[in-house]
Amino acid sequence: xxxxxxxxxxxxxxxVGKSTLFxxxxxxxxxxxxxxxxxxxxxxxxxxxLFDLKFRIVDTAGLExxxxxxxxxxxxxQTEAALxxxxxxxxxxxxxxGLTPQDRHFARWLRAQDMEVVLLANKAExxxxxxxxxxxxxxxxxxxxxxxxxxGEGLADLYDALRPLLDPLMPxxxxxxxxxxEERDARLAAEPLKLAIVGRPNAGKSxxxxxxxxxxxxxxxxxxxxxxxxxxxxxxxxxxxxxxxxTAGLRRRAKVVEKLEKLSAADTKHAVDFAEVVVxxxxxxxxxxxxxxxxxxxxxxxxxxxxxALNKWDAAEDQSRLFQGVRKALDxxxxxxxxxxxxxxxxxxxxxxxxxxxxxxEAREGWSRRVGTSAxxxxxxxxxxxxxxxxxxxxxxxxxxxxxxxxxxxxxVIFGNRVDELPESxxxxxxxxxxxxxxxxxxxxxxxxxxxx
Ligand code: GDP
Ligand code: GDP
Numbered sequence: 001x002x003x004x005x006x007x008x009x010x011x012x013x014x015x016v017g018k019s020t021l022f023x024x025x026x027x028x029x030x031x032x033x034x035x036x037x038x039x040x041x042x043x044x045x046x047x048x049x050l051f052d053l054k055f056r057i058v059d060t061a062g063l064e065x066x067x068x069x070x071x072x073x074x075x076x077x078q079t080e081a082a083l084x085x086x087x088x089x090x091x092x093x094x095x096x097x098g099l100t101p102q103d104r105h106f107a108r109w110l111r112a113q114d115m116e117v118v119l120l121a122n123k124a125e126x127x128x129x130x131x132x133x134x135x136x137x138x139x140x141x142x143x144x145x146x147x148x149x150x151x152g153e154g155l156a157d158l159y160d161a162l163r164p165l166l167d168p169l170m171p172x173x174x175x176x177x178x179x180x181x182e183e184r185d186a187r188l189a190a191e192p193l194k195l196a197i198v199g200r201p202n203a204g205k206s207x208x209x210x211x212x213x214x215x216x217x218x219x220x221x222x223x224x225x226x227x228x229x230x231x232x233x234x235x236x237x238x239x240x241x242x243x244x245x246x247t248a249g250l251r252r253r254a255k256v257v258e259k260l261e262k263l264s265a266a267d268t269k270h271a272v273d274f275a276e277v278v279v280x281x282x283x284x285x286x287x288x289x290x291x292x293x294x295x296x297x298x299x300x301x302x303x304x305x306x307x308x309a310l311n312k313w314d315a316a317e318d319q320s321r322l323f324q325g326v327r328k329a330l331d332x333x334x335x336x337x338x339x340x341x342x343x344x345x346x347x348x349x350x351x352x353x354x355x356x357x358x359x360x361x362e363a364r365e366g367w368s369r370r371v372g373t374s375a376x377x378x379x380x381x382x383x384x385x386x387x388x389x390x391x392x393x394x395x396x397x398x399x400x401x402x403x404x405x406x407x408x409x410x411x412x413v414i415f416g417n418r419v420d421e422l423p424e425s426x427x428x429x430x431x432x433x434x435x436x437x438x439x440x441x442x443x444x445x446x447x448x449x450x451x452x453x
Pocket of ligand 1: 012013014015016017018019020021122123124125147148149150151
């Protein structure tokens with residue numbers, strides 16, 4: 001018997017990122033990626049690998065240019081031809097651009113086909129994709145899976161969506177039982193914690209990393225930016241794997257001193273992109289400054305879990321006042337999130353570093369956490385009962401239910417009526433209550449409101 005390799009076809013209007021996704025899954029730079037919509041490309045097929053899933057992938061990019069506004073003619077024929085042999089369709093939308101009539105067209109047409117569909121909201125990295133992601137629930141193709149084909153984000157969620165569809169089609173020897181949520185959590189928790197330590201020059205990053213690693217891999221000194229090249233370092237902390245990125249080396253290449261600041265910002269961005277959890281190191285002698293807040297804000301906007309560590313604690317004076325002052329400045333400066341974990345550490349003596357790594361693992365747990373819909377709605381009903389939404393013009397805004405749309409970071413969507421009129425203060429109440437009562441301490445929560453159809 002010839003083992004059947006499942007076939008997955010990528011569908012969507014031009015420029016949503018089909019080719020980029022194809023490349024990502026095939027792992028080679030096979031396809032031409034272009035910013036111009038409808039650049040002619042042949043239908044391409046390749047062997048895709050997604051963790052332990054192997055399947056045939058077909059990209060329909062290039063089939064659209066004949067009839068960009070409708071699904072007629074050659075495009076329909078070609079797309080249909082691609083679909084005939086396929087087991088699953090990946091319907092891709094551009095989360096940044098939001099839904100277009102053409103997306104709705106594709107969705108309507110796909111719903112009429114007898115086939116499994118996974119809806120992918122691409123370009124969902126950062127915050128700009130949130131509204132398109134939530135909008136795409138409307139397509140009636142199930143919960144969208146947010147991904148970033150370009151940055152390789154969301155692939156674990158794509159895996160989770162594809163696996164139950166492909167598993168029954170896999171040859172028996174490759175069959176693996178359905179992964180429960182606990183197993184998935186265990187698998188993710190076993191992956192190395194991707195940690196970045198950022199901060200202004202001289203905050204003590206290199207010294208702290210040296211102490212953590214307990215070896216002289218990095219060169220430190222009183223001068224800013226003399227560490228070696230940017231490297232990812234794998235090590236273990238109490239039997240758990242940690243992957244640390246150090247990009248300070250990039251700064252060293254800067255010959256011109258004036259460029260230091262700029263390069264350092266780019267380094268920070270690079271490290272943040274890589275990380276799940278970011279430790280922002282402050283120099284206790286300087287406290288929290290505007291530049292630190294900007295970095296913290298960027299980390300949160302990029303959807304990473306944040307920890308703030310007050311470094312050089314060994315040299316700090318009036319410790320209790322200092323700590324309280326920074327705590328207050330943090331809560332005021334980062335209005336979108338209350339209670340970012342704050343720790344006192346010394347990279348020089350090693351004080352507090354164990355607690356810091358422990359906090360980093362905990363932050364990742366909250367950041368990755370998925371709460372079941374029924375537990376979530378139990379909290380939701382209570383929160384609304386204790387403090388009902390306002391009634392502008394005498395008509396109460398009705399909030400009906402909530403669901404978790406994403407993890408890493410957690411994102412939620414609330415469906416209701418007249419949600420446009422909900423004041424920002426009420427939304428903040430919900431987010432804070434969710435954080436405190438459901439337990440997302442120090443984690444940035446994204447919340448979207450959608451009018452129920
Ligand atoms: P296709 O026409 O659907 O095959 O789209 P392409 O793969 O050619 O991508 C169209 C454009 O979107 C290109 O400029 C890509 O670089 C960009 N793109 C693709 N994936 C992503 C993503 O995940 N995030 C962002 N921001 N851009 C992306
Ligand atoms: P980086 O630029 O952030 O990598 O900072 P470095 O690790 O090179 O440290 C800058 C300066 O701060 C050096 O003179 C270090 O000796 C000093 N330093 C770093 N960590 C500590 C600490 O925990 N306590 C004290 N007292 N000094 C520190």
